[in-house]
Amino acid sequence: MAFSFFNTLGRQIQKFEPLRPGKVGFYGCGPTVYNYAHIGNLRAYVTHDILVRSLRRAGYDVTHVMNITDVGHLSGDNDEGDDKMVKSAEERGKSVLEVADFYTGAFFNDTGRMNILRPTVVCRATGHVADMIALIGRIEANGFTYSAGGNLYFDISKFPSYGELALLRLDEQKAGARAGVDENKRNAGDFVLWFTRSKFENQALVWDSPWGRGYPGWHIECSAMSIKYLGEQFDIHSGGIDHIPIHHTNEIAQSEAATGRRPWVKYWLHNEFLVLDRGKMSKSAGGFLTLQSLVDSGYDPLDYRYFLLGGHYRSQLQFSFDALDGAKNARKSLCDRVRVLAGKAGGRAAPENAGPRPPEGAAKYLEAFDSALEDDLSTPRALAELWGMLRDNSLAPEAALEAAFDMDRVLGLGLEDAAKQEKPAEDEALVREIEGLVAERAEAKKAKNFTRADSIRANLKERGIILEDRPGGTVWRRS
Numbered sequence: 001m002a003f004s005f006f007n008t009l010g011r012q013i014q015k016f017e018p019l020r021p022g023k024v025g026f027y028g029c030g031p032t033v034y035n036y037a038h039i040g041n042l043r044a045y046v047t048h049d050i051l052v053r054s055l056r057r058a059g060y061d062v063t064h065v066m067n068i069t070d071v072g073h074l075s076g077d078n079d080e081g082d083d084k085m086v087k088s089a090e091e092r093g094k095s096v097l098e099v100a101d102f103y104t105g106a107f108f109n110d111t112g113r114m115n116i117l118r119p120t121v122v123c124r125a126t127g128h129v130a131d132m133i134a135l136i137g138r139i140e141a142n143g144f145t146y147s148a149g150g151n152l153y154f155d156i157s158k159f160p161s162y163g164e165l166a167l168l169r170l171d172e173q174k175a176g177a178r179a180g181v182d183e184n185k186r187n188a189g190d191f192v193l194w195f196t197r198s199k200f201e202n203q204a205l206v207w208d209s210p211w212g213r214g215y216p217g218w219h220i221e222c223s224a225m226s227i228k229y230l231g232e233q234f235d236i237h238s239g240g241i242d243h244i245p246i247h248h249t250n251e252i253a254q255s256e257a258a259t260g261r262r263p264w265v266k267y268w269l270h271n272e273f274l275v276l277d278r279g280k281m282s283k284s285a286g287g288f289l290t291l292q293s294l295v296d297s298g299y300d301p302l303d304y305r306y307f308l309l310g311g312h313y314r315s316q317l318q319f320s321f322d323a324l325d326g327a328k329n330a331r332k333s334l335c336d337r338v339r340v341l342a343g344k345a346g347g348r349a350a351p352e353n354a355g356p357r358p359p360e361g362a363a364k365y366l367e368a369f370d371s372a373l374e375d376d377l378s379t380p381r382a383l384a385e386l387w388g389m390l391r392d393n394s395l396a397p398e399a400a401l402e403a404a405f406d407m408d409r410v411l412g413l414g415l416e417d418a419a420k421q422e423k424p425a426e427d428e429a430l431v432r433e434i435e436g437l438v439a440e441r442a443e444a445k446k447a448k449n450f451t452r453a454d455s456i457r458a459n460l461k462e463r464g465i466i467l468e469d470r471p472g473g474t475v476w477r478r479s
């Protein structure tokens with residue numbers, strides 16, 4: 001398969017060519033574990049998952065690294081505000097590590113329920129402080145830092161391509177400190193690599209370092225851990241669009257300043273936001289939806305996964321319960337259809353569906369499915385191909401089922417499990433009735449009894465079943 005991705009670095013669709021043939025190094029920014037993930041965050045992880053699954057299905061050996069932020073992330077990405085972990089621990093009367101453990105567990109519980117594959121490497125920031133200190137040492141040795149007010153800062157004016165990813169203008173970034181921003185900064189865009197006494201006297205977790213006892217800034221963990229597990233240059237880095245102007249911009253500056261190698265990362269993929277009817281979803285602003293709250297309202301986590309796949313990762317997606325209901329119904333129809341096919345493939349096929357069918361019938365849908373994914377991971381088109389194939393009654397059930405399971409290696413909708421479940425009796429009967437009526441209509445047309453043929457079609461339409469006459473025969477689908 002030949003993938004093309006929209007690379008934020010350069011803002012264009014580019015053919016994907018990994019640095020090492022057959023292998024892909026991928027780093028996706030992980031959660032800050034001070035609270036549950038909200039459903040917007042889960043969009044980012046489903047995007048990572050589709051990327052990884054697509055590449056693996058295409059034969060690449062993918063090493064997927066994800067960090068767990070349990071230190072250093074302030075409420076403002078630009079070194080402003082409170083420390084998210086410390087604040088959460090204080091509010092809950094727990095230690096920072098207790099909070100981190102609890103929400104890390106909750107995170108993997110959520111991602112597991114959504115069929116998001118566990119990354120190859122999951123790395124906690126607090127377990128990698130020595131790597132961060134070593135990397136900061138390299139940045140300092142190369143002349144990109146200064147100390148002020150007890151902190152060690154990255155000096156963006158020393159890094160000429162600063163802001164390239166976000167199309168920032170360096171002269172604007174260099175402008176003096178903005179109101180309310182840390183006055184130690186020489187340039188507004190400078191950021192902390194290592195905090196000592198400047199900010200939080202009550203910081204629970206501190207480490208010794210060449211710059212004093214303190215703790216790392218947020219951005220350095222991603223540079224240090226990705227380089228540790230993927231090397232000084234790797235293929236793909238991902239996260240939500242909010243990370244473009246600060247977090248990822250700073251990650252690039254630090255990494256390239258430390259290693260002297262460019263580009264640090266070849267392809268940058270960013271997912272657009274999930275927004276609520278009433279606006280942006282954020283934990284800091286309070287009031288956010290978790291996966292569990294959807295489950296409590298009667299949805300399966302895979303309904304939400306299905307909902308997300310219905311939008312392209314680079315388009316903003318509006319969440320509403322009406323839209324989630326639509327996804328829930330569609331996923332139910334999908335599972336029902338798979339169960340019907342499994343029933344037929346298991347030897348219970350009606351006689352008119354028996355007999356050999358050309359296997360290439362499914363191949364054309366698989367090809368279209370592949371090209372949808374190759375085209376910057378178009379999950380809406382990939383889903384449409386799955387549906388088109390399942391609705392095509394000219395395919396042998398075995399072939400359709402086999403192809404559906406193959407597609408589900410990427411979609412992750414649990415279709416093999418669905419196929420194993422007992423099918424509700426009334427659905428089986430309904431499908432038999434529809435297929436009987438379709439056959440009767442074909443007979444009526446052959447006998448030129450068009451009144452009967454039309455009335456069968458109209459009757460089914462009223463019941464939400466649409467008939468489509470194709471060269472190979474009539475196929476039906478739910479409207």
Ligand code: AMP
Nearest residue numbers: 031032040041043044239240273274281
């Ligand atoms: P955080 O735990 O805040 O670092 O966010 C985890 C991931 O979720 C990051 O990749 C963010 O860019 C992403 N993210 C945050 N809010 C949203 C949202 N509303 N929609 C999609 N992605 C988001």
Ligand code: ZN
Nearest residue numbers: 029030222247
């Ligand atoms: Zn990161």
